[in-house]
Amino acid sequence: SIIFLNGAYVRAEDARISPFDRGFTFGEGVYEVCIAVNGNFVDAPAHLARLDRSLAACGIAAPPERAELHSIMKELLQKNDVRTGLVYLQVTSGMSSRNFTACPEGRPTLMMLTQASDFEQTPAFRDGIHVQLQEDIRWLHRDIKTTMLLPQVMAKRNALANGVSDTLFYDALGITEGASSNVFLVDGHGTLVTRPLSNLLLAGCTRERILELAQEAGFVIDERPIQRAELATAAECFVTSATYLVAPVLSVDGRAIADGKAGQVTRRLQHLYCAYIAGEGRA
Ligand code: PLP
Numbered sequence: 687s688i689i690f691l692n693g694a695y696v697r698a699e700d701a702r703i704s705p706f707d708r709g710f711t712f713g714e715g716v717y718e719v720c721i722a723v724n725g726n727f728v729d730a731p732a733h734l735a736r737l738d739r740s741l742a743a744c745g746i747a748a749p750p751e752r753a754e755l756h757s758i759m760k761e762l763l764q765k766n767d768v769r770t771g772l773v774y775l776q777v778t779s780g781m782s783s784r785n786f787t788a789c790p791e792g793r794p795t796l797m798m799l800t801q802a803s804d805f806e807q808t809p810a811f812r813d814g815i816h817v818q819l820q821e822d823i824r825w826l827h828r829d830i831k832t833t834m835l836l837p838q839v840m841a842k843r844n845a846l847a848n849g850v851s852d853t854l855f856y857d858a859l860g861i862t863e864g865a866s867s868n869v870f871l872v873d874g875h876g877t878l879v880t881r882p883l884s885n886l887l888l889a890g891c892t893r894e895r896i897l898e899l900a901q902e903a904g905f906v907i908d909e910r911p912i913q914r915a916e917l918a919t920a921a922e923c924f925v926t927s928a929t930y931l932v933a934p935v936l937s938v939d940g941r942a943i944a945d946g947k948a949g950q951v952t953r954r955l956q957h958l959y960c961a962y963i964a965g966e967g968r969a
Pocket of ligand 1: 719863864865866867868887888889890891892893926927928929
């Protein structure tokens with residue numbers, strides 16, 4: 687496959703990143719995952735705006751290609767013959783000696799790759815997922831989309847070892863988010879509940895769009911933390927992310943949500959979101 691690295695399109699097997707890259711030695715990097723459907727990106731401006739926020743929050747300089755990122759993303763899809771799939775975009779601060787506070791010499795590292803995937807045909811989207819709960823042991827700036835993903839990798843591996851497909855994190859206030867998604871609950875009155883934005887969770891681009899589509903469709907929305915105990919009485923639960931789109935959550939820690947099937951509200955929001963990404967969400 688072809689990737690984009692520091693100004694050039696190269697074959698992945700020919701790409702070279704320095705061992706002195708601070709993304710490697712210090713995890714000093716941020717990233718985005720934006721999906722394309724039939725050659726068009728979904729909410730690319732929101733993903734690029736969040737990239738800018740993540741870079742600024744970490745004190746990483748914007749890559750010199752910043753103004754062209756959208757067109758580079760498009761060209762990368764075309765070079766790889768991908769019509770529906772994801773673009774992964776990572777920026778690290780660049781190279782320096784192995785010293786915590788050294789300033790990087792030269793440019794920030796920019797790497798972009800693409801993977802074909804049909805998001806509306808995944809088992810998670812079609813059938814739903816089973817999840818487990820784990821205490822959220824991550825740092826207190828989960829609003830920054832950093833590449834320091836070890837807690838998420840461990841949580842997802844642990845989920846697989848326990849026979850489920852993902853982990854939802856909780857803190858003292860309730861559910862924070864999934865290991866790579868935002869969490870919504872539908873209560874007995876049909877109200878959509880999701881945790882309000884703060885430093886304790888990522889502002890998902892899909893979360894934002896779902897809230898807007900749900901509001902337009904007349905749903906009542908209550909942005910407040912979801913208590914773990916509420917999952918036992920919830921009518922429905924689902925997670926959102928660029929790659930999950932909207933995925934029904936069927937059980938938590940082995941206990942079914944309602945009847946253990948994808949709910950009506952979840953199916954409706956899947957439908958609205960798919961119509962959105964097939965139409966006006968494109969860029
Ligand atoms: N929360 C976390 C921790 C994530 O890693 C992600 C996406 O990967 C999300 C939420 C969902 O964000 P988005 O909808 O922008 O993909």
